[in-house]
Amino acid sequence: MIGNLILAPVFIHLVIAVLQLTAWRKTLTQRILSVGGALAALITAISLFTHVYNNGTVTVNASNWQAPFGIVFVADLLGSTMVLLTSIAGFAVSLFSATGLSRQRMLYGYFPIFHFLLMGLNGAFLTGDIFNLYVWFEVIIISSFVLMTLGGRKTQLEGALKYMSMNILASMFFLTGIGILYGMTGSLNMADLATKMNDVQNRSLVGITSIFFILGFGIKSAVFPLYFWLPSSYHTPPSAVAATFGGLLTKVGIYAMLRVHSLIFVPDDFTKKLLMVIAVLTILTGSFGAITKTNIRRLFSYLIVCHIGFMMGGIAMFTKVALMGTVFYLIHDIMVKTNMFLIAGVIMQQRGAMSIEKLGGLYKEYPKISLLIAVVLFSLVGIPPLSGFWPKIFLFKESFATHQYFFIAALIIGSLVTLYVIAKLWAEVFWKDTPPGIQVDNKFEAFPFYRKLLLVLPIGILALVTVYIGLNAEAIIQVAERISDELLDTSSYINAVFKN
Amino acid sequence: MELLLILVMGLLYAGGIYFILRRSMVKLLLGIMLLGSATNILIFVLGAIVKAKPPIIGSMHEVLDNSFADPVPQALILTAIVISFALTAFAIVLLKRVYALLETDDLDNLNTPEEEDI
Secondary structure (H helix, E strand, O other), X not given: OHHHHHHHHHHHHHHHHHHHHHOOOOHHHHHHHHHHHHHXXXXXXXXXXXXXXXXXXXXXXXXXXXXXXXXXXEEOHHHHHHHHHHHHHHHHHHHHHHHHOOHHHHHOOHHHHHHHHXXXXXXXXXXXXXXXXXXXXXXXXXXXXXXHHOOOOHHHHHHHHHHHHHHHHHHHHHHHHHHHHHHHHOOOEHHHHHHHHHHOOOHHHHHHHHHHHHHHHHHHHOOHHHOOOOOOOOOOXXXXXXXXXXXXXXXXXXXXXXXXXXXXXXXXXXXXXXXXXXXXXXXXXXXXXXXXXXXXXXXXXXXHHHHHHHHHHHXXXXXXXXXXXXXXXXXXXXXXXHHHHHHHHHHHHHHOOOEOOOOOOHHHHOHHHHHHHHHHHHHHHOOOXXXXXXXXXXXXXXXXXOOOHHHHHHHHHHHHHHHHHHHHHHHHHHHOOOOOOOOOOOOHHHOOHHHHHHHHHHHHHHHHHHHHHHHOHHHHHHHHHHHHHHHHOOHHHHHHHHOO | OHHHHHHHHHHHHHHHHHHHOOOEHHHHHXXXXXXXHHHHHHHHHHOOOOOOOOOOOOXXXXXXXXXXXXXXXXXXXHXXXXXXXXXXXXXXXXXXXXXXXXXXXXXXXXXXXXXXXX
């Protein structure tokens, strides 16, 4: 029975997407199905999370094939936390899309593809088979290609071309790695691989294979030399799409890296050093990029890159406290980054522009919405009681303990630049008066009340979750601590898969 | 047989990398396709090739004996081929749209400034 609960978050989105395909061009039916389905997925994700939190890792074997031979789905605490976060973000974006998207895009199948994307994400977080993980990655990227090109504007197609070629290349690296891994061990099950990796004699081949995985996941999570596709494509699709991408897609790369590095390739000194160099350079280049941008969404894209570096640094140190920092930051980042792009969407509706030179006067016109947005911006920066502050404590503490002074410097620069950029954003967009001579195209004002509510409500929900994470940090720290224990000592995962 | 496959694989990788480093969009796509085929051959070779030994259990036996062709890499390749077929089909249509809009094949021209709707 509990096995079905593991697969429920995947299947709900599949069923919803298929139902929506039968309601082609009936946008109202699709919207209701989308919000209802996302809510159902959220409820199952909460029950899955509470079950896993109370009773430990649960698994289900596909078609009842025994563990190393068939595909196994595993809901451990990390996986079910990620599913929960995906469902919260998915619900918020689904609410926002119900009114925040042009009718043309809905007519050409935005909602079914959106649910296929969420299905792929949930599948990737729950699978215990490395080749199956590859297949879920492909489900994710092909859905994201469609979402990115939907609408067919020139900039969108250009961005999509860069996004597509880099992501296909990443999958190729990933697949090559899987092939070599299978050649070495004769297994694809991640728990089985974890036990068999130690017996492999040819250690240099193991090292090379791990580089393939770092390359593949590095492109997907947008780390230093491999991130250039992200800022040149994430600002092009509509905000609802960008919110899903910015909040969830790069974090799948971080999740996969956590999973693969804890189970299969436990980082040695070389890998740790490599990841640390990547992390430092990611933070620096991401933050310098953010300073130079004036388009809000491009700025947010660079902030994504910058904050990916924080999480990479935690993986690079690979100690309990550092992994706690990474996991906590992951939880915080998914909520906040999704919200940032939704906020950009609301600003777009209110002003019809994205460049901060053309924006202004939002605080005067919409003081309540602006204060709500301020909460989100504060937690992104990491003002103490809010969610961005807590993970940084762990990262600082551990980098002092392991003498990673370059990383400390990068953390400080990254946080400072985030603060500077957000302060600039606040002053220019919210406090400054609308610049003279700018024609304001305010669609938001003319909307009926329910549409305004549906646009602002998802931001409110995500902000509430962010505030909860910040104020009830102790509970989140406990979850993060258990996850990092499970990542360092994988025996509970392996035992759960083999049922002994 | 293995040596031949390895040589082909090396050629495909080399050709693929050469193509994706070119500026033309079509060559980029060709390069990605070549790399995909090379990866498939890699998986095939890593599954240890044996001749005429299908993994079928005879009626007299309970388990497979001796060496036999591993079916798993072939299943993996089949999956990878289907996926790359879908991706390639999408990529061709996307390239065609981009070409129709920009009338250029050069990747360096893909930098239209932000036009700001939606």
